[in-house]
Amino acid sequence: MTQETGPDLQALRHSASHIMAEAVQALFPGAKFGIGPTIESGFYYDFDLPRSLTQEDLAALEAKMAAAIAANLPFEHWTLPKEEARALFAGQPYKLELLAELPDERVSIYRQGAFTDLCRGPHVASTGQVRAFKLLSVAGAYWRGDEKRPMLQRIYGTAFPTGQELEDHLARLAEAERRDHRRLGQELELFSLHEEAGAGLVFWHPKGALVRHLIETFWKEEHLKRGYQLVYIPHISRAELWQKSGHLEFYKDSMYSPMEVDGQDYLIKPMNCPGHILIYKSRLRSYRELPLRWAELGTVYRYERSGVLHGLTRVRGFTQDDAHIFCRPDQLEAEVVGVLELARYMLQTFGFSEFQVLLSTRPEKYTGTLEVWETATAVLRRALERLGQPYEVDPGEGVFYGPKIDIKLQDALGRTWQGPTTQVDFNLPERFDVNYIGEDGREHRAVMVHRTVLGSLERFMGCLIEHYAGAFPLWLAPVQVALIPIADRHLDYARALAARLREAGLRVEVNEDKSRMQAKIREAQNQKIPFMLILGDSEVAASSITVRRRSGENLPGLTLESFLKLAQEDLAARR
RNA sequence: GCCAGCGUAGCUCAGGGGCAGAGCAGCGGUUUCGUAAACCGCCGGUCGUCGGUUCGAUUCCGACCGCUGGCUCCA
Incomplete structure (x- = not known):
């Protein structure tokens, strides 16, 4: 297989995106242009057009592009003083906005045929070099990804050096469709969703429930083996609890409205942590009993905007394979190592061997002191290094309450999924006074770690179905x-x-x-x-x-x- | 939530201002020996919901619900 990245392919796809823009300009003379970059598997370009594009438009655009490619016109490149560029793009508000933000005095311009664009490049020498391309879909996209700004029409396409590679890519897309967990979920009678019941709510059929049961059993046994204990908590709790945890303050948008019981407001849990903390605080805890590792397949409900719901992978009610570890600061590193080992073992058992590990550090808005953040981040780093685990740092991507390690896994088609996550929390121990009595007889603040290995059973099973293309290994097959x-x-x-x-x-x-x-x-x-x-x-x-x-x-x-x-x-x- | 498309039998889909259609599945019968679909028949529908236009709406219009592809956001 040919390398899918690299400067040549980038230039090829970027050039294809300009050729597409030229075709759009020809079809819609008043078109305003956004940006047209390359992405992982192709390219797109955003346009502001007088009417909505249809699937038929794509065919017409492809025909125009083919003509431009046949003409084999050169990509010309030059630079201009900003002032002149402003004149050149006078009727193009989005280009003018980009121009205003460029720091340089001279800006880079490319032209092929009748289309001139503000563009850093690079491009191929001439349009004839773009041979194998295809326009794939149309979608709405906010200008600069900001939902308060106009919505443009985005055309996605892809391009490859050879027709064979394009065909292979299209075959991969078809394969992904064949493996789609929503299709397989129906064909194999694993689960269903019901308009009558509401969007984003999953019903497990006997066969899907059996697979889930097998995963859950494996999960519980593996946790018990590793010194975890199981807990169960109620699905609703008084609003006061969520007030105290800070969820009502920081997480309100994702929570459902309260229901009234005997004049008190109750809320459905969007997370399991406060429940586990209540168990912790049911009595005094000694330094000698730490670490406590409490695990629960905890079902939570979160409001998700209707447009983001998707099969099993984005739902409104789901079961996290959750656990909270309460430990002393000096135990944190060993605990994190244990979590990472468990995560790796479980994922390997399900046939995932390719991971990407990300260490997310302090974001701009955070709680806790700089010092604790630094210590905790250093601990996570040491844990990764102790395991010889290569990782990348994702600066500023930690949660407001602490740094975290995310693991992304790759399925059989090489697609990445959000997998295990391990988060240190400085916030909840403060809010709830999560303490233990130390050797010195005095109270000390405990360290709390949130972690999930599979993420949620719903999302994980969606991923598994696609990974195995529905052909579960013998131990998981509902009918063997x-x-x-x-x-x-x-x-x-x-x-x-x-x-x-x-x-x-x-x-x-x-x-x-x-x-x-x-x-x-x-x-x-x-x-x-x-x-x-x-x-x-x-x-x-x-x-x-x-x-x-x-x-x-x-x-x-x-x-x-x-x-x-x-x-x-x-x-x-x-x- | 936003943009676009879509919603017809359990499933996949055709149709279209005036009698609601196919294949598969299901049911009944006949058949049944060698590695991915035997044959015949029958059943099956408030055409997503509500409202409007019309003599008449499944078809046209609007709102809502749901789904799909994206955007934004996340387990």
Whole structure:
């Protein structure tokens, strides 16, 4: 595969974006131009147009672009004093705004054909060098990303050095669509969302619930092994609690309106932390019992603007795999190391091996003293270094209450997802007086760490579905074995086998449909069931099993025992 | 929330100011031996909701709800 970044590809795509802008200018003489940069997988350009663009417009624009490319006109480059540039872009308010912000006396201009743009470049030598391109979609985008400013129309497109690479890219997009968890969630009967119930609220069907149960069980066992304890807290609490935690002050926009109970306001929890703190504060805590690691699959509800909701990955009710660690300052580093190790282990178990680790430091608005921030940031840094974990610093991206480490993971298609996060919190211990009695008999402030390993079960499962393309490894597959009798006379044999497999702990289904074997195989394939057992006369006669894996691999004449062994191996390896 | 598009059977979709359509799924029957769809029949709909225009609206208009692609924001 060809390198997807690098100056040449950037120049190519940027040039394509100018060629597109020229086509827009030809089609809409009054068009005003925003910006047209390259992005990770292509380019876009923002326009202010007299009417909305349609899908048909894209075809017309592509045709114009093809003509410009065929003409093979040069990209000309020169610089101008700002004053002259202002005259040149007199009818272009967005360009004038950009111009006003440029510090230099002379500005850089590019022209190809009839289109002249304020642009740093670089570009390819001539339009003919842009061969493989495609316009993909139209979307609204605020000028400069500011929702108070005009909304422009953005056209997304992509371009590659060769037609083959463009085709490969389009094939990847098609593959992503095929793996879309919303589509697979319906086809595999994992979950649904209902207009009747409200947007962003997930209903788990038996098969999806089973996968979730398996993940949750694994999660709980792994946490218990590592010295975590499980807690449960109520879903609603009095407004006073959220007042004290500061959520009503800082997080109000994401919280639902109160409900009145016996004249008191109650709120649905958007976070689990205050609940865990109440448990902590139910009695005095000694330095000897720290660290306390309290974990909960805690369901929270947050208001999200309607436009951002998306399948399982952006919802209004979700279950965080949450935990809070209460510890002494001298324990923080070891705790952070433990969290990172746990995160890495869990993610690897689900088949994720590529991570990007980000250390987010103090933002402009923050609580706590500079000194605590520095110490805590240094601790996080040391923890990462102790693990030999490469990381990047994301300056100023910490939460107002403390620094954090975010892990981004890459799925099978190389797309990145927000994964585990570990945050140090200076705010809540202050607000709630989260203390312990030290060796000296005096009260000391505890350090509090919020952390999640999967993020939320909803989002993680959305990610998992796409990562596996719905073909869950054996340990997570809702149905592990489909028994396929070839004719009705093989049904009894199939049922007897099914009973023995269930006894061995496998999740099996006998296909008793009145359809042909081919149809039954197709159905099991579509349901992405890992094993199919094909049972006909010869199997019955020999008391054997013919196994078909969903990969298509065929293993005739196995005994029940050898099949169980095969399955056990896959289960143990979590394949 | 904003811009654009969309909402017709369980699913995927066609249609269009005057009788509501297909394929798949489901149900019934016939059939059923070798690795991704046997055959026949039947059932299935307040055309997202509410309002308006019209003799007549699923179709045109408006509002709302929901979905999709983005923007902004996040687990």
